[in-house]
Amino acid sequence: MKQLPDLDLELHNLFDIVNGRTKTQLLLTAIELNIFDFLSTSQSAESVAAELGTHPMCTRFLLDGLAALDLVDKKDNRYQNLPDTQMALHSQSPAYVGRMFSMMDGMSAGIMADIGHAVRHGPPDTPADFGNEAVWAAHARSMANYQRGGPAQKMAATVSQIDGFASFEKMLDLGGGPGLYCIAMVAEHPRMRGVIFDQPAVTKVAEEFIAEYEMADRVTTMAGDYVNDPIGEGYDLIWASATLNFVRPGLTAMLEKIHRALKPGGVFVSHADGLTHERTQPAAYVLGSMAWMLSGQDLMFDSGEVAEAMKRAGFASVESTIVETPMMPMELDIARK
Structure with missing residues (x-):
């Protein structure tokens, strides 16, 4: 038997x-x-x-x-x-x-409905349209409550501890979306002014939050494409959160542009993903970005990738740490000109 x-x-x-x-x-x-x-x-x-x-x-x-x-x-x-x-x-x-969760699902629903098709035949012939301002304005609005639910306050407290912060006069929030990070950082300082840079439709969203938090006298917006348009100059601090992924193929050139926009001794802070374990961790980011990847957009950073590019771009020093967020651990790279 x-x-x-x-x-x-x-x-x-x-x-x-x-x-x-x-x-x-x-x-x-x-x-x-x-x-x-x-x-x-x-x-x-x-x-x-x-x-x-x-x-x-x-x-x-x-x-x-x-x-x-x-x-x-x-x-x-x-x-x-x-x-x-x-x-x-x-x-x-x-x-x-x-x-935010509903929009995340909607943005990924198409490709995720049939992963097998992408695996068998490859990504769609038409790549994702990163220039759709209406989509990014809606995305910025959906992300605003996430930012003010704790991450903006936590990052503002961290940035306020950077050596020299008390003397900063002007900061730039690059690709700032709703601008809550910038608003929170300016609020940590008695006189620093902030500029939120993003696409025109997105800056309209940021202006709503500037008004809500009564920051119109200290925070303004600048509309444009930060890759191709001027981003201003004379900044003591430039902050970029989860936005440099879109320039990953030309990251060093973008960081050189950021370097030029800073005053001597100015600080650039990048808040971004950093994949480990042969690009399989953090699991939340690998899974959350699967739709982008299957669409042919491999924009996720390897751990240490941004820091290394900062050094190539000419920054005098780079300090890196891991910060916990409600989504996943992220890399915080602080580079000084």
Whole structure:
């Protein structure tokens, strides 16, 4: 008689991967329906369904799934947001990131719907359009709450400790998007002024936040293409967060341009990804950037790549460290002219 094999498989990780699509769809559906707006206080599935006009039984299944994901608490058949969920996923929270997650999914949905096609036939003939200002304006708006949910404050506190910061007079936020990093850094200084540089449609978004934080007297915008257009000069500090990837093929030339825009002794700070373990870690970034890569855009930096390019561009010194962010660990490279 044939014996069963003497095996004891451990498949938790594989099952978790297979369930990944379900997890994503539960979250995105809850965001689409604004489920979390109704769960600031304890609610039954029936009451949520009545508010939303949804099917009571399927609403309960969705809520049970959110509880399984540790996004909501269920007790006595009533559901309520957990504290982190209330902060991140209630649409009226200043740190609401639901729009960001929905946009991230929308931007990657096409290529990720059939990864096998890309693997078999290669990336699309038409590369991604990085010049679509409307898309980047929407992206900037979606990222604003992420930035002011802690990262901007943390990076401002870190930059304020740079030797000489107290004497800085002018800073540039290169590819600054909504500009919350610049606003936070200027707020750490009694008199420094800031300039947020990005595409024209994006600077309109930044101007909304400048007005919201009453910084119009100290923070301005400059619209253009930072690769081909002048970026100004005489800066004591230039900050670039998660934007240099788009100039990776010409990184050294871009850093030379940044070098020229700084005053003698000025500081350039890059906040960017840095892949390790033969470009397989951090997992969050490898997976989050998969759509870009399968589209033929290998823009992720290797660990130390930006720092080495800073040295080639003529910076006198470079200090590098790893900083934790809500997304993943990132590299912070501080270069002095």
